[in-house]
Amino acid sequence: MNLNIDAIKSQxxxxxxxxxxxxxGWAAKELTEKGLKVAVMERGxxxxxxxxxxxxxxxxxxxxxxxxxxxxxxxxxxxxMRTGYTPAEEHRYLFENDKQNPYIEKKGGFDxxxxxxxxxxxxxxxxxxxxxxxEDFLANEKEGIGTPWPIGxxxxxxxxxxxxxxxxxxxxxxxxxxxxxxxFLPAMQMTAPEVHxxxxxxxxxxxxxxxxRVAHLTKPGKQHTDLGRSSCNYRNKCxxxxxxxxxxxxxxxxxxxxxxxxxxxxxxxxxxxxxxxDEKSQKAKGVRVIxxxxxxxxxxxxxxxxVNAGAIGSTxxxxxxxxxxxxxxxxxxxxxxxxxxxxxxxxxxxxxxxxGFEKDxxxxxxxxxxxxPRYRNWGKDKRGYTRGFGYQGGASRExxxxxxxxxxxxxxxxxxxxxxxxxxxGFGGFGEILPDPNNRFTLSDQKDKWGLPILSFEANFGExxxxxxxxxxxxxxxxxxxxxxxxxxxxNGQNTHIGLGIHEMGTARxxxxxxxxxxxxxxxxxxxxxxxxxxxxxxxxxxxxxxxLTYMAMTARAADFAVRELKKGNL
Amino acid sequence: MLNRRDAVSRIAMLVGGVFSAPTLFAMEAKKxxxxxxxxxxxxxDSQRKIVAAVAExxxxxxxxxxxxxxxxxxxxxxxxxxxxxxxxxxxxxKGVDNLAKAKFLDQSHDAQVAMLTLLxxxxxxLMKSYATSKVKVGDNVDKDVLEGAGGVPFWRVMKELTLLGxxxxxxGIEGSFEYHPVPGKFEVISNMKxxxxxxxx
Numbered sequence: 001m002n003l004n005i006d007a008i009k010s011q012x013x014x015x016x017x018x019x020x021x022x023x024x025g026w027a028a029k030e031l032t033e034k035g036l037k038v039a040v041m042e043r044g045x046x047x048x049x050x051x052x053x054x055x056x057x058x059x060x061x062x063x064x065x066x067x068x069x070x071x072x073x074x075x076x077x078x079x080x081m082r083t084g085y086t087p088a089e090e091h092r093y094l095f096e097n098d099k100q101n102p103y104i105e106k107k108g109g110f111d112x113x114x115x116x117x118x119x120x121x122x123x124x125x126x127x128x129x130x131x132x133x134x135e136d137f138l139a140n141e142k143e144g145i146g147t148p149w150p151i152g153x154x155x156x157x158x159x160x161x162x163x164x165x166x167x168x169x170x171x172x173x174x175x176x177x178x179x180x181x182x183x184f185l186p187a188m189q190m191t192a193p194e195v196h197x198x199x200x201x202x203x204x205x206x207x208x209x210x211x212x213r214v215a216h217l218t219k220p221g222k223q224h225t226d227l228g229r230s231s232c233n234y235r236n237k238c239x240x241x242x243x244x245x246x247x248x249x250x251x252x253x254x255x256x257x258x259x260x261x262x263x264x265x266x267x268x269x270x271x272x273x274x275x276x277x278d279e280k281s282q283k284a285k286g287v288r289v290i291x292x293x294x295x296x297x298x299x300x301x302x303x304x305x306x307v308n309a310g311a312i313g314s315t316x317x318x319x320x321x322x323x324x325x326x327x328x329x330x331x332x333x334x335x336x337x338x339x340x341x342x343x344x345x346x347x348x349x350x351x352x353x354x355x356g357f358e359k360d361x362x363x364x365x366x367x368x369x370x371x372x373p374r375y376r377n378w379g380k381d382k383r384g385y386t387r388g389f390g391y392q393g394g395a396s397r398e399x400x401x402x403x404x405x406x407x408x409x410x411x412x413x414x415x416x417x418x419x420x421x422x423x424x425x426g427f428g429g430f431g432e433i434l435p436d437p438n439n440r441f442t443l444s445d446q447k448d449k450w451g452l453p454i455l456s457f458e459a460n461f462g463e464x465x466x467x468x469x470x471x472x473x474x475x476x477x478x479x480x481x482x483x484x485x486x487x488x489x490x491x492n493g494q495n496t497h498i499g500l501g502i503h504e505m506g507t508a509r510x511x512x513x514x515x516x517x518x519x520x521x522x523x524x525x526x527x528x529x530x531x532x533x534x535x536x537x538x539x540x541x542x543x544x545x546x547x548x549l550t551y552m553a554m555t556a557r558a559a560d561f562a563v564r565e566l567k568k569g570n571l
Numbered sequence: 572m573l574n575r576r577d578a579v580s581r582i583a584m585l586v587g588g589v590f591s592a593p594t595l596f597a598m599e600a601k602k603x604x605x606x607x608x609x610x611x612x613x614x615x616d617s618q619r620k621i622v623a624a625v626a627e628x629x630x631x632x633x634x635x636x637x638x639x640x641x642x643x644x645x646x647x648x649x650x651x652x653x654x655x656x657x658x659x660x661x662x663x664x665k666g667v668d669n670l671a672k673a674k675f676l677d678q679s680h681d682a683q684v685a686m687l688t689l690l691x692x693x694x695x696x697l698m699k700s701y702a703t704s705k706v707k708v709g710d711n712v713d714k715d716v717l718e719g720a721g722g723v724p725f726w727r728v729m730k731e732l733t734l735l736g737x738x739x740x741x742x743g744i745e746g747s748f749e750y751h752p753v754p755g756k757f758e759v760i761s762n763m764k765x766x767x768x769x770x771x772x
Contacts, residue, residue, distance in 0.1 A: 057752075064653075067739075070653045189759050234754045235752065237772075359761060359763045361760040364751075404730060407691060407695070409628055411631050418768050419766070419768060419769060
């Protein structure tokens with residue numbers, strides 16, 4: 001390298017964060033607030049908060065195809081089409097084109113949904129926010145599955161509370177062991193049929209039902225308004241980007257917080273090809289990036305590196321970081337990189353129609369539903385499979401769309417569709433997937449347009465998931481029946497893949513030793529101590545609750561540790 | 572316990588406007604490894620007249636705009652070209668041509684209504700066989716199903732696109748609903764008035 005000293009200086013920071021999504025944003029915020037000069041490498045284009053949300057304020061008629069994906073979009077966003085919603089016209093601009101970003105599916109499918117731009121999938125997430133419970137951290141060890149978690153609920157609890165206060169989580173405290181309460185902003189309301197359902201399921205089946213816990217500001221505090229965030233306006237057009245900053249994203253919250261320290265440098269279009277390992281110090285010294293547009297290669301240097309590119313992205317960077325010491329990928333002595341892909345399995349549940357409640361309605365489009373916490377294999381309940389599932393769903397009144405399946409046409413038909421229709425209700429399960437070393441991805445011999453290896457996936461549901469799905473379907477129907485709802489229809493979609501939940505986890509898992517895992521209890525790569533992985537990659541198991549809150553808490557905790565270690569001269 | 576077929580067809584009904592039958596069938600076809608050609612779609616002027624007349628029958632002008640005034644007929648043609656594939660292109664044209672053969676436009680208003688009522692009843696029968704065979708449970712589920720199956724029938728596509736085009740148009744929304752693009756609050760209502768229009772956001 002014949003770079004002059006000034007150039008090297010301008011490319012040197014205290015810390016590099018790879019990725020600006022939900023965990024990368026937290027790493028940037030925490031590290032800058034603790035005094036470090038931080039560069040965030042974002043592989044995608046820059047999107048500016050508010051002005052970058054190009055479809056946010058559009059009326060329905062301003063979308064040419066009224067939201068429907070065109071044939072061309074369906075072909076180009078082939079993985080997205082499997083979700084049924086990501087290629088919709090209103091928010092497609094925030095998802096990646098699968099044809100231009102190919103991956104290989106070996107034996108079975110894998111749904112890899114990507115969002116390469118400032119904020120990543122934090123702009124697009126479901127915003128459902130749940131703490132893990134105590135058992136979630138103990139189950140692997142008790143059952144001899146995967147690797148034991150080296151941390152427990154108590155390690156994370158103060159950090160959960162810390163990130164919740166900053167992010168702003170709306171929800172109802174219930175005092176349940178299975179679903180620990182967060183530090184809540186006021187809960188959103190339930191509709192009348194939902195209240196009826198909650199009471200019936202509690203009384204007849206002893207299962208609690210609560211309103212969804214969601215990262216929306218229902219009553220902003222100073223820490224939120226200081227960043228320009230305001231209350232939820234109940235439009236439920238969140239995936240277009242929220243001009244009110246009402247839901248938590250890197251753009252609305254963590255990146256502005258990092259920016260106000262004046263210690264943040266955002267570098268866009270910077271695809272990290274590899275982390276550069278220094279054999280002498282046995283640490284990483286920086287990253288090599290490729291400009292996604294100019295294809296120019298450049299190096300950046302730092303004392304610590306946080307890898308937050310999303311589970312698959314982070315892991316593939318580690319795999320591609322080869323050196324004499326680590327010929328099989330950085331920190332990969334255990335050969336666990338890329339293995340144990342987890343997600344939540346879904347596409348199973350039940351729906352029904354609700355008689356009565358004709359005078360009940362609601363104003364506003366609630367960006368949230370109900371949540372039924374796990375009850376299977378909990379307490380005295382024992383099933384023929386392990387772990388459990390929760391449900392998300394809710395009730396609403398039909399709109400004009402009901403006319404498509406109804407008989408009739410003409411003036412009266414036209415008029416009837418202008419009024420709210422009957423209530424319908426539905427719940428879908430989110431089930432825990434067990435870690436399985438055979439569910440994995442590898443680097444293939446094929447290269448993408450940047451010369452980086454195209455990823456090859458091989459991941460399938462196991463017996464435990466398939467057994468669990470029977471309960472997920474039957475129990476949903478049972479609960480709708482307990483509430484007296486009619487026309488109950490239970491379903492168990494057989495064509496879903498791992499990845500459909502867009503909760504990728506586990507490919508650089510946390511564990512108790514360098515022999516069984518990639519990172520230690522501080523999310524620190526076991527023997528490359530200045531590299532930290534704090535996104536879904538680090539998960540040793542999946543729980544059945546939505547994962548983002550746990551990534552946030554882990555990231556804040558790891559950043560605190562990293563800076564303390566740095567100050568002690570250990571990194 | 573209900574099987575998957577019922578579940579899927581029921582879902583199609585329940586969420587009609589959002590995730591409608593044509594989309595669903597297209598997905599099923601894809602799973603079966605049958606990928607329909609996209610092709611292009613245009614109508615002749617005489618076919619356009621029929622489509623406009625049928626759309627106006629589904630959503631006629633009353634005290635509020637009808638389908639034609641809301642721009643639905645050209646919307647239907649554009650959607651067929653951009654979002655539907657060859658099987659629907661063929662079945663749609665066949666439906667239009669059948670109406671042409673029956674001299675639809677020369678009939679009285681009442682006779683036209685009678686023809687469309689019949690068409691709706693026939694389509695309903697036809698759709699039953701579609702749903703049954705397409706998503707039945709078992710090995711190689713979807714394979715035998717789609718062989719020889721035509722596109723989604725004309726009337727079904729016509730009705731769906733008319734409703735979509737109308738109730739999401741500016742005239743359709745403003746004439747039909749209470750439109751609140753920024754509601755600003757979420758409140759449950761327990762004493763809804765009987766003539767309450769749907770809130771649309």
